[in-house]
Amino acid sequence: MPSWTSIRTETSAAGSTHDVIRRQYIKRLADYTGRNVIVYYSGWLEKATLQAQGLQGFEVNDSDKNGFMATIHEMDRDKGLDLLLHTPGGNVAATESLVDYLKAMFQNVRVIVPQLAMSAGTMIALSASSIVMGKHSSLGPIDPQIGGVAAHGIVEEFQRAHREVREDPGTIPIWQPIIAKYSPTLIGECEKAISWANEMVKRWLMEGMFSGEDDPGQAADRVISELASHALTLSHDRHISLANAQRLGLNVEELEGDPELQDCVLSVHHSCIQTLAETPAFKIIENQNGIASIMAVNLRPA
Incomplete structure (x- = not known):
């Protein structure tokens, strides 16, 4: 019979309802593609007020490396990686370090942009073998x-x-x-x-x-x-559409070209956005096995 402590640990590991649903959809995506999946989601849009008040960490920064190390550990790296990217960008040095690490870990990295990968996020996308974008997706100036x-x-x-x-x-x-x-x-x-x-x-x-x-x-x-x-x-905030990315000659796959992939990706996207909007989380780095590094703000009264 499981002890009180073991059940509490199991319950904690299972996470909130948001975690359960989000992880279910991330695994579904990995099962469909046969590839590893990591989501890298920033809540700069959902928690813009907190960002304006000085909350740090929404951007690509050196602390993100720890989250990627945790999620990549014990992966079958021969399967390649699909990186779902939703970020406003960030530090150039941290971006270079993160890309170098991903390239050292995987021979094939595909970046999927469900909505926005701006600035340094675009730089990460350009380092990939290919980019998946929908009609609603945007890259940005670098x-x-x-x-x-x-x-x-x-x-x-x-x-x-x-x-x-x-x-x-x-x-x-x-x-x-x-x-x-x-x-x-x-x-x-x-x-x-x-x-x-x-x-x-x-x-x-x-x-x-x-x-x-x-x-x-x-x-x-x-x-x-x-x-x-x-x-x-x-403008640094200018949005580069799927059509414009293709016009530039980038290796861009149309998300709408595979309805099943589109359903899987958008399900992950919506569940991540809901987590960022409805919980204290403001950054999610998570893989298909439920291994996650989630940054959250302390919303307790002072």
Whole structure:
């Protein structure tokens, strides 16, 4: 007969109703594809108020590596990996480290974007062998962020200030308080971050998605010239649709092309979003075996 302690442990491991339902759908997806599945979901949309109040951790960061290590442990890595990605992006260094780790663990990684994979999330998607998107899915520009501001935007603002002051010194009083908010070394940091992100993504595309092209470098440059150009994308928040991703030559599979896969993916997506909206959880990293790293906010009264 199970003891009180063992039953309590079993109950705790089973999780809430949200956990039970979500894990059921993640396993169903893995059973259908015959591949490993990891969901990486951020609740930046569902908990935007808490983010605005200073809650940290919604973005891609170095602590995520621990969640991936836990979920990948004991997987049959020969099955490859389907990574369901829903994120606003985050730190470039953490993104590089995470992608390098996934590439070391799996020879074939497919990224599935049920809704949004922006900024560093797009960079992760571009490192994959292929991307699955629906008509409702979006990628985004890959220009890096410095202190929450697009690096390209900061560089452009400095260049505009330099040009206008040179042409009309009378604009100095206008530009002085604007430029004063930036540190002296910021422009150099922005330029290095832009170059770093571009070189990183180009290498991933050449080694992965475009490795079979006649000229992988040229194919990669075509993608980077558009997704990394602030002048073309205009906003860091711009959404890149399935059709636009295909136009760029990316290896994109249409989710609607496989109705059963679509049903499995959207069931996982909806269950993850409901968890983020209706529980204290604000980030979920979880595999088809129910192994999870879930970050949650303490909502207890002060």
